[in-house]
Every structure is written in C-alpha cells, then in structure tokens.
Amino acid sequence: MKTEKSRLEKVLEKNFLAVTSECGPPRGSDPSEIIEKAELLKDHVDAINITDNQTAMTRMSSLAACIHVKQLGLEPVLQMVTRDRNRIALQSDVLGAASHGIKNVLCLSGDHQSFGDCKSGQNVHDIDSMQLVQTIRYMRDEGKFLGGDDIKVPPQMFVGAAANPFADPYEIRIPRLAKKVASGAEFIQTQCIYNLDKFEDWMKRVVDRGLHEKVHILAGMTPMKSAGMAKYMKNRVPGMDVPDELVKRLSDTPKEEQAQKGIDICIEDIQRLKEIDGLHGFHIMAIEWEEKVPEIVEKAGLYPRPSI
Amino acid sequence: MxxxxxxxxxxxxxxxxxxxxxxxxxxxxxxxxxxxxxxxxxxxxxxxxxxxxxxxxxxxxxxxxxxxxxxxxxxxxxxxxxxxxxxxxxxxxxxxxxxxxxxxxxxxxxxxxxxxxxLGATEKRGVWTERCQACGKCILASTGGICPVSRCAKRVMNGPCGGSTNGKCELGPDTDCAWQLIINRLEAMGKMDEYEKLSPLKDWATDRAGGPRTVEREDIQS
Amino acid sequence: MRLEYPTNIKIVRVPCTGKVDVIHLLRSFEKGADGAYVVGCLEGSCQYNNGNFRARKRVEQAGEVLESIGIEKERVRMYNLSSGEGTLFAEYAREMDKIIRELGENPVKKAKRKMDAA
Structure with a gap:
C-alpha cells in the first residue's frame, strides 16, 4: 500500500506558505462540536491540529476526533502527548491513525497532569517528545516497531514537533530546535508569537544554522480576544512572551472593540512575518474562536489555499 | 538516604x-x-x-x-x-x-x-529533597550530574520541555527546572556540545517497570 | 527579695533550656502534670547562642503533639527572662498558674484515676 503524502506535506514541499489551525475535542461523547468547529475552518486551512487532552483536561481522544474531522474531508494533524501513553500505546495509536488515513502527527510532552482534572493521576513519560518523533520516523522509514519486528504496512506519517522561540534557557533555543530536527521532525509549529522582534531574531539564527532547509517552520499565531487575555498570557502562561506594548495597544482600545483589534493585530503580524526568510507557514490557534480564522486567513492574504 | x-x-x-x-x-x-x-x-x-x-x-x-x-x-x-x-x-x-x-x-x-x-539529601535541617529514583541504570554521566528521571516532573530525557520558565518548572516557582540545572552544569564544565546529543530511549526494564528487582553478587555471597 | 509564687510549681533545673526536649515536656504530662513551661534566657542572650530558640521550637512542637491527641496546647508555654528578673519570674509563675487553673486538670491524669478506680 503506497500512501500519498499528506496535503500539509505537499503544500510545504511546493513552497507555499502553509496554514494550519487547531481544534480541541469536546468534553463529551457528542462529536457535533468538533465537526462544527472543523466546518468553520474547512476551506481556509491545509490541516487542522486536534489537541490531545490539552492542559491535562480529560476530553474525547485526539484520534477519535481526528477521524471525525477526516470524514468531513479535512486533513487532521494528530497531536500526541507522551504523558498518558507508553511506547506500546503510542505505536499502536500511530498505526490506528494511519489506518484511518491520518497522515500528520505532532509530538508533544503534554502539560503536567496537575493542571488538569486528574491531579492524582500517574503520568507515563516512558519516552519524551523527541523520542516520539524518532519512534514514528523509525516506524515509517525503517518499517519496524521499536522492538525490531517488521511492520507489515508501515504508517505514512508527516512528523512534527513544537518549538518555543522564547523558551528558557536562552542559550539553548537554537540547539534545542537543532536537536528536534536531528530527532527527525519534518515540521515545527511554534508557540504563540507576540514578540515579533525576538521571533525574527530567532528565525535569523535558525537560518544562519541552516535549519530552515531541514525543517518547515510554521509560526504560531493566536489572536487576543481582549486586553485581559493579553495580561493573562503575559503573566500566567509559562514560556509566553507578550510585549507591554501589545498589552497597551489593547488596553487603550475601547472594550467592545478589543476583540476586533486583536484580530487586526494578528493579521498585521502575519503580514509582517510572511516576509521572513525561512518561515514556511502559519499555525493559527484561535482558542475557542475558530469562526475568526477565515477572516484572519483572508485578510492576511493567505486565501485561497492552493489546490494540490 | x-x-x-x-x-x-x-x-x-x-x-x-x-x-x-x-x-x-x-x-x-x-x-x-x-x-x-x-x-x-x-x-x-x-x-x-x-x-x-x-x-x-x-x-x-x-x-x-x-x-x-x-x-x-x-x-x-x-x-x-x-x-x-x-x-x-x-x-x-x-x-x-x-x-x-x-x-x-x-x-x-x-x-x-x-x-x-x-531517596534524597538534607538541604538543611527540616528540608529534604529528592535526588534519585533508583531506576537501575544511571545516566548521570551524560546529564551533567543532574538526574532528569528524579528531578524533572516529566522525566524528559531531551529537555527542557516547553514549560520551563526562568529556570523553574511549569509546576511552579518552587521547583527548579532540572534541565536548566543540567544546562548550567554543562556550561560551567564547557561541555555544551554534549547537549545536542540525543538521549536514546531509556530502558526501563531495570526500573519499577521490570518488576521487583534483585541485586545479586556471587563474589561476596557466603 | 522573698517573692512569692504558687507552691504547686515544681522546678526542674537544666543547664540550658536547649537541653529540654519534646519528650521531657510530654513525659511531664504523662506523669500527671497539669501544665509545663520552660523559662529560658532572654532571646539573644543565650550563652550557647540558640539554646533558648531551640527550646521555643520544642515547646511549640510539644504543643502540637498535645493538640493532636486532644489536650490543650496552651498547657505548654515558653517564657524568657534574665537571671536578675526575679519579680518577672514570680509574675510568670502566677500567670501560668492562672492559665492552668482556668484549663483545669490534665485530662490524662483524670482519665488515669478513673481507669485505676475501675
């Protein structure tokens, strides 16, 4: 069985700026919520990430939600965290995903369970996110399980990882990306970017090291809904770099116009980043605000999406 | 102890x-x-x-x-x-x-x-901190003498994870990020090039996962 | 000075209050004391630097143990004074006596009497 590459991979290979977005599965067994969210994004993105029990809150499994999305004719990116499954379960789910025609996977470690609804639960962390990248690449490229046995039909997966251009410690921001690339990551979706100067500096160093030729980097963009959200992101979310100036711009806007201002800033930022050397696309994470993604994509000049 | x-x-x-x-x-x-x-x-x-x-x-x-x-x-x-x-x-x-x-x-x-x-050490009287999880296969030689198994909340082998902020763990400011400590040590020892070596998948067979463990030394048994 | 203080107080002399351990305080209750207090040097003037600070901690610990088994922690106290303050010594003794009288008999002593009678 020779499987075709994923749409996301093809878009990136053909040097188009890719656009991905993100949806969280519902906290219940009714899939209509995820289907509605996906429908909103349908024509404006190349692929949709489906989160895996994000912030350690128990939800419908990412794999099941991916299948729902796939059935709509959209392309999902299966997010997999190493928190909840050991190497047996992870490999098994990769095969399951491939059997449903899911062709993209994003490997993450996952938020600590103490942030979620099962604080007294055990965490697994049998392997880490880079090792999950290695594992899936090994399954695909060598056609083998970690145990060494042959996989009858290896899974065709386009394998990605996350990166935070603003993460501490500063001195390993680039080495850590290099390490992810070395582990076999083919695309990178970054943490939300608000500090464009710093991001540009990071990208410059990425290009200096030639990493942009080895991996496709998609810039993570999340529009701010309000000045309150900006302050929250600045002060409460680990690893987030929100400049004071952005908080001020939103605070100076009348409350009822802040949401639109947030969208406008996001569009402005994308337009600026589109020009950056080595950047290959955007990952637009409009948290519980999926209906705004089409507007952002259109106004940022990323629409229509190329037909592949 | x-x-x-x-x-x-x-x-x-x-x-x-x-x-x-x-x-x-x-x-x-x-x-x-x-x-x-x-x-x-x-x-x-x-x-x-x-x-x-x-x-x-x-x-x-x-x-x-x-x-x-x-x-x-x-x-x-x-x-x-x-x-x-x-x-x-x-x-x-x-x-x-x-x-x-x-x-x-x-x-x-x-x-x-x-x-x-x-398994831990006495920081000062009344304060003890964890240092080892007795995983049965010590990797301290490659992690600057700081153990990610016992000191990283996600026991990440190729860290830090995205939650590390200002040298602290995503769990909060009271917990050091083990990987920050590892990097500090590697830097101090002039061994930062080692950071980019990927850590292989850990063999947990010597850990709790392998079942109850025994150390047997025939040479000293009587 | 011929100062008077309650005659029901039994003095146990120690070289330094730093010698007093939690178990000494607890044992006094086990043996039927209604209260126990430690009188140490003024804070900052311990001959051994921190003997009286240690004593204060142990008094607190003993109070916590007592509380955890249902005995009022107010039955243990720490006082500080200098060797020249006899008046204060007598005053503290009267204060402690008053506190303990208000709290009443050591419940353990009462329970033991009841059990022995039965």
Missing part, C-alpha cells in the same frame, strides 16, 4: 486502635537522620499515644524499641524473643523496614508509622 515523613497522629491512631499491646519499633538509620522514625520520634509518639488512649479510657500498652536497622536480618532477630508479647508492631522504619519485619514475623501485624517519600 531514604527520606520519610511522619504520618499524622490521627492516622496512626486509626491503624492501631484495635490492638492492646503494641511495640513501637524505630530504626537507627535513614529515618533517624530525617527525624521521622528514630529513637526520639519513637519516644514522642509512644508518649503521645499512651496519653491519647488513656484519655479515651482505653487500656493500651505501648512499648518502645529502636533497632540498628530494620532492613537486616541480624538486627530484626533482636525482637524474636519478645515479638509474641505484642498484638502488633508499629514500625517507624521506611517501607523496607516495615516489610522486612512483616516477612520475618508472619503472624504479627506490622503497621507503618511513616510515609516513605524518596
């Missing part, structure tokens, strides 16, 4: 309330150093329990003894002659001591008086 913490008295009372003759058994090793189950703690707990039961009109005899170790046959033998005088033993040793005592004296209930916490 093995670091333990005293169980709350009400929990201890709940576990021993149905017995009348109890031996409170301390241990002179780790639990003495971490002030959870040595001779002093035995004295204080025994006194408190005696008063509690008296105050509640219950006749309970509580005797005290502290052994050199509860994880060695020879020291545990010291109570063989007297064990039958008791309805139960409340051991203030770590989980190892409790089990070893239970193994040896089949028909006597042996109850834990402390919570065994981790």
């Amino acid at each position: 093995i670091v333990a913490d005293k169980k709350p008295i009400d929990e201890v009372i709940e576990t021993i309330k149905d017995y009348e003759k109890i031996l409170l058994l301390g241990c002179n090793e780790c639990v003495t150093v971490c002030e959870a189950g040595g001779k002093k703690e035995v004295e204080v707990l025994a006194s408190a329990l005696r008063m509690y039961f008296l105050n509640n009109g219950k006749k309970v005899s509580i005797e005290e003894k502290t052994l050199e170790r509860q994880c060695d046959h020879e020291y545990l033998e010291e109570i063989r002659d007297v064990i039958d005088q008791y309805d139960a033993v409340l051991s203030l040793a770590c989980g190892v001591g409790v089990q070893f005592t239970a193994d040896k004296y089949l028909s006597t209930p042996v109850l834990p008086g402390v919570n065994t916490c981790f």
Whole structure:
C-alpha cells in the first residue's frame, strides 16, 4: 500500500506558505462540536491540529476526533502527548491513525497532569517528545516497531514537533530546535508569537544554522480576544512572551472593540512575518474562536489555499 | 538516604486502635537522620499515644524499641524473643523496614508509622529533597550530574520541555527546572556540545517497570 | 527579695533550656502534670547562642503533639527572662498558674484515676 503524502506535506514541499489551525475535542461523547468547529475552518486551512487532552483536561481522544474531522474531508494533524501513553500505546495509536488515513502527527510532552482534572493521576513519560518523533520516523522509514519486528504496512506519517522561540534557557533555543530536527521532525509549529522582534531574531539564527532547509517552520499565531487575555498570557502562561506594548495597544482600545483589534493585530503580524526568510507557514490557534480564522486567513492574504 | 515523613497522629491512631499491646519499633538509620522514625520520634509518639488512649479510657500498652536497622536480618532477630508479647508492631522504619519485619514475623501485624517519600539529601535541617529514583541504570554521566528521571516532573530525557520558565518548572516557582540545572552544569564544565546529543530511549526494564528487582553478587555471597 | 509564687510549681533545673526536649515536656504530662513551661534566657542572650530558640521550637512542637491527641496546647508555654528578673519570674509563675487553673486538670491524669478506680 503506497500512501500519498499528506496535503500539509505537499503544500510545504511546493513552497507555499502553509496554514494550519487547531481544534480541541469536546468534553463529551457528542462529536457535533468538533465537526462544527472543523466546518468553520474547512476551506481556509491545509490541516487542522486536534489537541490531545490539552492542559491535562480529560476530553474525547485526539484520534477519535481526528477521524471525525477526516470524514468531513479535512486533513487532521494528530497531536500526541507522551504523558498518558507508553511506547506500546503510542505505536499502536500511530498505526490506528494511519489506518484511518491520518497522515500528520505532532509530538508533544503534554502539560503536567496537575493542571488538569486528574491531579492524582500517574503520568507515563516512558519516552519524551523527541523520542516520539524518532519512534514514528523509525516506524515509517525503517518499517519496524521499536522492538525490531517488521511492520507489515508501515504508517505514512508527516512528523512534527513544537518549538518555543522564547523558551528558557536562552542559550539553548537554537540547539534545542537543532536537536528536534536531528530527532527527525519534518515540521515545527511554534508557540504563540507576540514578540515579533525576538521571533525574527530567532528565525535569523535558525537560518544562519541552516535549519530552515531541514525543517518547515510554521509560526504560531493566536489572536487576543481582549486586553485581559493579553495580561493573562503575559503573566500566567509559562514560556509566553507578550510585549507591554501589545498589552497597551489593547488596553487603550475601547472594550467592545478589543476583540476586533486583536484580530487586526494578528493579521498585521502575519503580514509582517510572511516576509521572513525561512518561515514556511502559519499555525493559527484561535482558542475557542475558530469562526475568526477565515477572516484572519483572508485578510492576511493567505486565501485561497492552493489546490494540490 | 531514604527520606520519610511522619504520618499524622490521627492516622496512626486509626491503624492501631484495635490492638492492646503494641511495640513501637524505630530504626537507627535513614529515618533517624530525617527525624521521622528514630529513637526520639519513637519516644514522642509512644508518649503521645499512651496519653491519647488513656484519655479515651482505653487500656493500651505501648512499648518502645529502636533497632540498628530494620532492613537486616541480624538486627530484626533482636525482637524474636519478645515479638509474641505484642498484638502488633508499629514500625517507624521506611517501607523496607516495615516489610522486612512483616516477612520475618508472619503472624504479627506490622503497621507503618511513616510515609516513605524518596531517596534524597538534607538541604538543611527540616528540608529534604529528592535526588534519585533508583531506576537501575544511571545516566548521570551524560546529564551533567543532574538526574532528569528524579528531578524533572516529566522525566524528559531531551529537555527542557516547553514549560520551563526562568529556570523553574511549569509546576511552579518552587521547583527548579532540572534541565536548566543540567544546562548550567554543562556550561560551567564547557561541555555544551554534549547537549545536542540525543538521549536514546531509556530502558526501563531495570526500573519499577521490570518488576521487583534483585541485586545479586556471587563474589561476596557466603 | 522573698517573692512569692504558687507552691504547686515544681522546678526542674537544666543547664540550658536547649537541653529540654519534646519528650521531657510530654513525659511531664504523662506523669500527671497539669501544665509545663520552660523559662529560658532572654532571646539573644543565650550563652550557647540558640539554646533558648531551640527550646521555643520544642515547646511549640510539644504543643502540637498535645493538640493532636486532644489536650490543650496552651498547657505548654515558653517564657524568657534574665537571671536578675526575679519579680518577672514570680509574675510568670502566677500567670501560668492562672492559665492552668482556668484549663483545669490534665485530662490524662483524670482519665488515669478513673481507669485505676475501675
């Protein structure tokens, strides 16, 4: 069985700026919520990430939600965290995903369970996110399980990882990306970017090291809904770099116009980043605000999406 | 050492309330150093329990003894002659001591008086921190002498994870990011190039995952 | 000075209050004392630097243990004074006596009497 590459991979290979977005599965067994969210994004993105029990809150499994999305004719990116499954379960789910025609996977470690609804639960962390990248690449490229046995039909997966251009410690921001690339990551979706100067500096160093030729980097963009959200992101979310100036711009806007201002800033930022050397696309994470993604994509000049 | 913490008295009372003759058994090793189950703690707990039961009109005899170790046959033998005088033993040793005592004296209930916490060090009096999870295959040589298995909340082998902020773990400012510490050490030793080496998938067969473990040294067995 | 203080107080002399351990305080209750207090040097003037600070901690610990088994922690206290303050010594003794009288008899002592009678 020779499987075709994923749409996301093809878009990136053909040097188009890719656009991905993100949806969280519902906290219940009714899939209509995820289907509605996906429908909103349908024509404006190349692929949709489906989160895996994000912030350690128990939800419908990412794999099941991916299948729902796939059935709509959209392309999902299966997010997999190493928190909840050991190497047996992870490999098994990769095969399951491939059997449903899911062709993209994003490997993450996952938020600590103490942030979620099962604080007294055990965490697994049998392997880490880079090792999950290695594992899936090994399954695909060598056609083998970690145990060494042959996989009858290896899974065709386009394998990605996350990166935070603003993460501490500063001195390993680039080495850590290099390490992810070395582990076999083919695309990178970054943490939300608000500090464009710093991001540009990071990208410059990425290009200096030639990493942009080895991996496709998609810039993570999340529009701010309000000045309150900006302050929250600045002060409460680990690893987030929100400049004071952005908080001020939103605070100076009348409350009822802040949401639109947030969208406008996001569009402005994308337009600026589109020009950056080595950047290959955007990952637009409009948290519980999926209906705004089409507007952002259109106004940022990323629409229509190329037909592949 | 093995670091333990005293169980709350009400929990201890709940576990021993149905017995009348109890031996409170301390241990002179780790639990003495971490002030959870040595001779002093035995004295204080025994006194408190005696008063509690008296105050509640219950006749309970509580005797005290502290052994050199509860994880060695020879020291545990010291109570063989007297064990039958008791309805139960409340051991203030770590989980190892409790089990070893239970193994040896089949028909006597042996109850834990402390919570065994981790393998750690004394930061200062009253503060102990975890340093080792006894995974059975030490990787400290490649991680700058800082253990990601015991000190990273996600035991990430190629860290740090995205939650590391200002050198602290995503769990909060009270927890150091193990990978920040590793990087600090690698930098100080001029070995930052080692950072980019990918750590292989860890073999957890020597860890808890492999089942109960045994170390066997034929060369020194008699 | 011929100062008077309650005659029901029994003085146990120690070389330094740093010698007093939690178990000493608890044992006094086990043996029937209604209260126990430690009188140490003024804070900052310990001959051994921190003997009286240690004593204060142990008094607190003993109070916590007592509380956990249902005995008022106010039955243990720590006082500080200098060797020249006899008046204060007598005053503290009266204060402690008053506190304990208000709290009443050591419940353990009462329970023991009841049990012995039965």
